[in-house]
Amino acid sequence: MIDGLDPVIHVPKRLGAMAVLANAPTVTFRFLKDHLGISDSDLSRQMSTLESAGYVSATKLGHGRGGGTTYRITPEGRTAYDTHCAALRALIDASR
Numbered sequence: 707m708i709d710g711l712d713p714v715i716h717v718p719k720r721l722g723a724m725a726v727l728a729n730a731p732t733v734t735f736r737f738l739k740d741h742l743g744i745s746d747s748d749l750s751r752q753m754s755t756l757e758s759a760g761y762v763s764a765t766k767l768g769h770g771r772g773g774g775t776t777y778r779i780t781p782e783g784r785t786a787y788d789t790h791c792a793a794l795r796a797l798i799d800a801s802r
Contacts, residue, residue: 710793712786714759719744719752724787727762727779735775753777761786 715724722742726733739749756762761783767774779787 708793708797710789710796712790712793714755714761715786715790717752717755719748720756721790723749723752723756723777724761724779724783724790727777728784728787732765732776732778735777738777756783759783759786 715721719742723738726738726741735746735749735753738753739746742749744752753762753764757764761780763778763780765776765778767776
């Protein structure tokens with residue numbers, strides 16, 4: 707019944723980030739931070755986990771105060787996210 711659930715994506719903050727990234731070509735660190743309502747350090751930790759899994763790629767723009775980071779979902783991340791969402795739907799539907 708829980709086949710397809712991805713423990714990397716399943717964490718609520720990472721699932722939220724993946725949901726945003728699945729619906730935008732790129733997203734800034736600031737946008738994700740504000741949208742998810744989490745601290746810089748927490749978002750950095752969550753995105754590092756997604757990046758290490760190969761689900762997200764990060765691009766650093768500039769340095770210092772004017773710099774920033776943008777994120778993009780990878781093809782592997784898209785597949786993992788879609789599979790995870792399908793597994794969640796199946797789990798919910800099975801309980802009805």
